[in-house]
Amino acid sequence: MTYLVTLISAIVVNNFVLTYFVGICPFIGVSKKIDSALSMGIAVTFVMTITAIVTWIINHYVLIAFGLPFLEYVSYIVVIASLVQFVEMFIKKTSPALYKTLGIFLPLITTNCAILFVALIQAMRNLGFIESVVQGFGAGVGFTLAIVIMAGIREQLEVADIPKPFRGAAITLITAGILALAFMGFSGLTSA
């Protein structure tokens, strides 16, 4: 039951993009079309889930076991960079079309704050193994949710008549702000 709570919490209540404000770069960069947004979301969810697993193992069997808390950030980023490298090679081999759609944004998943945040949260809150995996997966689903909603809105905005000063980054950020306000409605859903 607690896993369900963790899952829902990670997807809507504490949505990584709209509540914690991580993963904003790809959120703004890849949300122009629903297709690419969905692909990005799936790739990120995959990387996040595996990151949760690997960093949990490293945290408990290396960092805590040997008393090396100062190696936390370095080890996490090495894990994430390698993971993204593998995912990139895998996608290139299995689906060249998808590889081309995601383009430059695939390697950029490495610098996606959200992935590192998954690793940090698992350590900060001292989650158990399964809870950590659920958290990572839920965070990815939440990210996908946010980015797909954003893409849907932006596709509509493409054909709207926006005043000149608001075009581009401005209207995107305003939309993101309104989305974040809307998601505040989920606050308190998973309290004691």
Next chain:
Amino acid sequence: MRKMIIVLTAVMVLSGLVLAATYTSLSPRIEANRVAALNASLASIFADQVADVADLEFEELDTDGPTVYRGSAGDGALLGYAVRVQTQGYGGTITMLAGVAPDLETILGIEVVEQIETPGLGGNITNESFKQQFEGLSTREPIEYVKNIEPSKADNEIQAISGATITTKAIVNGTNSTLDRAIEIIRRQVQ
């Protein structure tokens, strides 16, 4: 290929050494900061019991459950125990300390250590007026909260924060369950 591995390994080894050195030199200070902050929170629970707060001494008990601190005065007299409570509030996790008297029957008070509740609403749990309500309550029955009516100390009641029922509920439920477990553990240890 070989150069790649050498460079990468060299960088990582260097990074590890630099960080180990920095950590070793700074960690005593970081630990001192942490202890000072912890002692400040613990002191506020026992502040009424001593003339000089500097006399207080704390010792963490070895438990397999909630974290419990034993508070004593400078002369060794037992002042009570402080239990760490963690509960899910409205905005996030609330971390607080609940103090109990040496007889394990009376609550000395609470101190909120960390919270990210809404400022002005749930955030008011850090106000003296809210925290004081817990002083003198009993551990023999669960604490309850009431809304819109005067709380009765005899019935172990406190007044909920207006507009922040979820936060109040989190604190009350968390304190009840954690104190129950902690008191059982303390009783076993004292015997």
Next chain:
Amino acid sequence: MADTATANRSITTEFMKGIVRDNPVFVQVLGMCPTLAVTTSVANGIGMGLATTFVLLFSTVIASMLKNIVPNQVRIPVYAVVIATFVTIADLVLKAFFPPLSASLGPYVPLIVVNCIIMGRVEAFATRNSPGPSIIDALGMGAGFTVSLMVLGAVREILGNGALLGIQLFGEGFTPMLVMILPRERSSRSVFSWQSSTR
């Protein structure tokens, strides 16, 4: 004489571009994560800005010094490790000497590791220039970032708290717009020891 004048002007231009023309936050739209998350007050903005500038400065200088030694295929992991090292140092220094600021900024300090600004400058500038100009570029970008965070922090602090740098500006009658300063996740390891918080 003319040469020195040109050289001086170019240093100033290099520095200023980070503040105005190529401002990382408002023009390049980089480093959004900390910008949105920690600017609840001017003090937080300054703290985060300076910490990021520290990491930016040392990372770009080291990257610039290593640019001819590091093989191309491993450059991203190598620079990532360098950046993560300086972020860890910054984090430890904050915890040791500025504990309240460290608690305020919380998990967003380690997020400096993936701050697009740092990797962006390393890739775009430091690896193509020598350490000297890289320092100026880093300081300029860092200053621009800090200034942007301060501006945002000021707006949010004034509207959300009625204060600036902790000093109350308005009287009792001012009702702050709390939505401007709603708190975010904090690191829950600040007061209780690492080992004991595993229960």
